Amino acid sequence: MNQAKGLQNVVKDRAFSRRNATAISGPTVLPRVIAVTSGKGGVGKTNIVANAAVSLSRMGKRVVIIDADVGLANIDIIFNLRPEFNIRHVINSEKTLKEVMVQSEHGIKILPGGSGFADLTQLGEGEKLNLLTEFESLADQADIIFVDTGAGISANVLYFNSACDDCVVIATNEPTSITDAYAMMKVMSREYGTKYFKLIVNMVDSEAEAKKVYGSLSGALDKFLKNVVLEYVGHIPFDRQLQQSVQKRGLVMDRFPDSASARAIHEIAVSLSRRPLKNNSNGNLTFFMSRVFQTTT
Numbered sequence: 001m002n003q004a005k006g007l008q009n010v011v012k013d014r015a016f017s018r019r020n021a022t023a024i025s026g027p028t029v030l031p032r033v034i035a036v037t038s039g040k041g042g043v044g045k046t047n048i049v050a051n052a053a054v055s056l057s058r059m060g061k062r063v064v065i066i067d068a069d070v071g072l073a074n075i076d077i078i079f080n081l082r083p084e085f086n087i088r089h090v091i092n093s094e095k096t097l098k099e100v101m102v103q104s105e106h107g108i109k110i111l112p113g114g115s116g117f118a119d120l121t122q123l124g125e126g127e128k129l130n131l132l133t134e135f136e137s138l139a140d141q142a143d144i145i146f147v148d149t150g151a152g153i154s155a156n157v158l159y160f161n162s163a164c165d166d167c168v169v170i171a172t173n174e175p176t177s178i179t180d181a182y183a184m185m186k187v188m189s190r191e192y193g194t195k196y197f198k199l200i201v202n203m204v205d206s207e208a209e210a211k212k213v214y215g216s217l218s219g220a221l222d223k224f225l226k227n228v229v230l231e232y233v234g235h236i237p238f239d240r241q242l243q244q245s246v247q248k249r250g251l252v253m254d255r256f257p258d259s260a261s262a263r264a265i266h267e268i269a270v271s272l273s274r275r276p277l278k279n280n281s282n283g284n285l286t287f288f289m290s291r292v293f294q295t296t297t
């Protein structure tokens with residue numbers, strides 16, 4: 001048995017015993033794992049994740065954010081946190097996931113990525129198993145897990161997107177953002193078989209403008225990628241109060257909770273957390289990591 005097969009069998013066994021445990025003890029609520037991605041950078045992913053997380057945590061949900069942005073990892077900056085460790089320390093078995101995660105004043109747990117996720121493809125089997133075990137422990141601590149991916153369509157971004165329950169694409173009305181969002185969905189559907197995406201249109205003046213963006217994206221998908229479905233989730237208006245909050249290292253949800261962007265993000269967060277699973281995912285972190293690893297082995 002080769003090493004990759006060995007890991008996959010371990011993953012399967014664990015998933016099986018977990019499902020059996022669920023069957024015996026009744027249904028457990030498994031966390032939803034939601035990737036927020038874009039193609040083009042700077043379209044608002046990190047702000048949407050952070051503010052949606054605050055909104056949901058105020059509603060009593062246990063929220064974890066995985067900062068999988070291997071570039072400028074800035075979820076911690078937006079929450080004004082200075083994490084000492086990151087996922088790299090977990091991979092190296094120097095720290096546990098619990099020790100690496102930092103908590104915001106809202107009670108949101110953040111897993112800093114640092115450069116740790118960048119070389120997911122390079123991990124040895126032992127390192128992958130170690131990560132898998134650690135991630136299993138996270139499954140019981142969260143209702144919603146957001147994965148803030150980096151910009152672009154690098155292999156790492158794609159792994160995370162394909163492994164999550166939901167793949168939420170953020171676009172603005174700029175042609176480059178629309179083209180890049182389309183390119184992302186094209187690669188995801190062709191290379192990873194992802195057929196179902198959700199769309200949030202950010203920084204627009206009106207719903208009509210957002211629907212236009214949705215129209216051009218879904219039109220292109222209908223024409224060129226027949227089986228891919230794009231669901232419109234909502235739009236977030238362009239809002240100077242969000243920018244002011246960023247400049248002061250804060251969140252619009254805290255500083256201007258009645259602003260147009262905060263209200264829109266709240267509605268989107270509620271809707272994302274409510275939606276039933278549309279794909280064949282088990283909403284389970286073991287599966288999440290195993291899917292990540294299956295695409296990398």
Ligand SMILES: Nc1ncnc2c1ncn2[C@@H]1O[C@H](COP(=O)(O)OP(=O)(O)OP(=O)(O)O)[C@@H](O)[C@H]1O
Nearest residue numbers: 041042043044045046047151203237238239243246
């Ligand atoms: N609704 C909005 N209204 C006005 N400005 C916004 C809005 N959303 C985001 N911005 C602006 O866009 C900037 C980039 O946002 P953010 O860092 O969340 O994007 P990102 O997609 O995570 O970027 P990256 O790809 O670099 O990770 C913010 O600093 C803010 O100034």
Ligand SMILES: [Mg+2]
Nearest residue numbers: 045046069074
């Ligand atoms: Mg970001």
